[in-house]
Amino acid sequence: MESEESALAQAGEFGFIARLTERLDQGAGVRLGPGDDAAVVAAPDRNVVASTDMLVEGRHFRRDWSTGLDVGHKAAAANLADIAAMGGKGTALLVGLCVPDDMPMGWAEDLADGLTAEAARVGASVVGGDTVAGPVLTVAVTALGDLQGREAVTRAGAKPGDVLAVAGRLGWSAAGTTILSRGFRSPGALVNAHRRPEVPYPAGPVGAVLGATAMIDVSDGLLADLGHIAGQSGVAIDVDRSSVEIPTQMRDAGQALGVDPYEWVLTGGEDHALVATFPPDVLLGPDWTVIGRVDSGSGVTVDGLPYQGQLGWDHGRA
Template identity: 55%
Template sequence: MGEFELIAAINQDQPQREDTSVGPGDDAAVVAAPDGRVVVSVDMLVDGVHFRSDWANGEQIGRRAALAAMADIAAMGAAPTSLVVAVSAPGTTPTDLLLGIAKGLREAAVEAGAAVVGGDTTRSETLTISVTVLGDLRGAPPVRRSGARPGDEVAVTGRLGWAAAGLTILSRGFRSPAALVNAYRVPEPPLSAGITAAASGATSMIDVSDGLLADLGHIAEASGVSINIRRAALDVNPRLVEVASALGKDPMEWVLSGGDDHPLVATFPHGASLPPGWQPIGTVGVAGDDGPTVTVDGSRHEGPGGWDHFR
C-alpha cells in the first residue's frame, strides 16, 4: 500500500466533532475555539524508546500515543478536543500495524470526547508517532506547574507503578500478570479528573509521565517550593508487591520513580475538600537553602526519581 492509499484508509472512518468544520483530507483542519483560547501540547513516541512494536499490537500503540498526549491537556485543567497525528515509519512496516495504530488513536480520542482531525505520514528508519492535542479550558484559568504554595496539600489520582512493573516483567521475557503488562502497553490516565481538580481549586498540576518524584520536581522548581511525600500515604497495590517479590524488586521504587501510567498529581489549598478519587500524599513547604526540593518522609530519595532521556 502506498502513502496516499494508506492515508485514504486511515481517513475513511474518522468521526468528527460538531466544532470541526474541516477535518482530515484538506491542507489543514479548521476547528472552533469557543473559549477564545486553545491549549496545545505535543507528544512524541519512538519505537524502542516509548514502546516496542514486538510487545504491543497496533491498536495498543495507538491508544497509548493518544492517551499519553491527552494527559498533558488534562493536567492543565482542560478537555482534549482535537488531535493531529504524524506517523513516520520504515517502508517495510506492515499495513495492518499502521491501520491498527490509527484505530487505537481514533478510539481513544473519541472515548475522551475528542477527534483526530488531520496529520501527516512519511518514511523513516524508526517507527515514530507525534501527537499534537488541542484542548478547551471552558472559560476556566489554566492550572500551571508554578502555582503551588507553602501549606498546600499534594494529592494524586490514577495508578502509580503499574506501567513500571509491566516494563520490568516484559524486559525479563515474561508476559504476565496481564494486568501489569497491559498497564505498560496502554495507560489509563484519569483525563476527566483534571477538570474536576481545576474546579476544586487546584493550585498546580502535572501528569506523571516520567516518575512521581521527577514530575513533582518540575512543580517544586516552577513554584519555588519544597515538596515532601509521605511514603505511608502511597497506595502500593498487592499485585505490585507480589510481582516485585518474585523479581527481586522494591515495589515502592516503581511507585516513586516509575513513569508511563500518566496519573495526575496536583496541589490544593490547605483544608480544601479534595475531589472524589484524589488521595492526599504529601505537603508543600518553603524552599530551604538547597532551593526547591522533593523529599520522601523528610529525606532526599536515594536513586533516580524518574526517567531522563539524556541522562
C-alpha cells in the first residue's frame, strides 16, 4: 500500500519517472522508447499524424469520480480518437504530467497503466514524457499516428448528396456526467462512459478506406462537431433524429433526472464517436450507421430544423 505522501517528494523526479517508465511496454514500431532526450517512432508512411490534448483536474476529470486508471484511459482516448478521425492508426503517446503535492505514487502508476492499456487497444505505446511539480494535476497527451499510405480525411471534404454516418456511442459520457453531478453512481454503464470512453478506433481507417469525404470525432457534441464539418466543407448537414438510437438505460436515466436524452445524444461530447460523410452510393459495413445527409447550404439541422437545445456541450473548455 502506498503512503499518501507526494509521489514526487517520495521518489524524486528521476525515481518517479523510473517507476512509471518500467510500466510502459514498448511495441514493434518504437525505435527508441523512454529514457533519452527524445523517442524515435516508426513513420512508415513518410508522414506522421499528430494531435495534442490537455486534461486539467476539476475541469476534465475529478479524482473522486475517476481513478488514475480511468484518467489514463480517457486522456489517451481523447488523443487517439483524433488520430482515428483522420483515418489513421495511433502509434505512440507522449505524456506531460504536472504533479501536485497530494498525488500519491499509486495514482500516478495507475495513470501510466491506463494510458498504456488504452494505447495498446490500437497497438500504440507510451514512448516518452515529462514530469513537473505544480499546483494543479494536469495531463497533457500528444498522440502520433500513421496514415498507412492513405490521404488524411479532413473536415473539409463533405459534398452535397453525401450521407452522414456515425460509429460509436453518442451521449453516454454526457449522461454519466449528469448522473455523477447529481450525486448518483449508477447506472454503471453510463457513469463508466464518463470515466472511460469507448472509442471505435478501427472505424477511422475503415471509414477512410470506404471513401469518407470528411470525418471528425465527437469531443464537443454531435451538433457542434458537425458544425465544424459543415463550416469547413461549405455544406449543410441534417441529422435524422429517428435514426439515432436512444439506449433504454439512457431513456430511463433521462426520465429519472428530468433530462431529454436527445440533449445528451445531440450535444454531449467526450464519447469520441466518429462521424463521417460518405458518397451516397457507399456500402457501409457494420461499424457505421447512417444518421443524416449532406445538402448544399450551411449550418446543421435536426429533422430539417435548427436544434433548440444548447448547441454543443460545454465540458469545461471555456
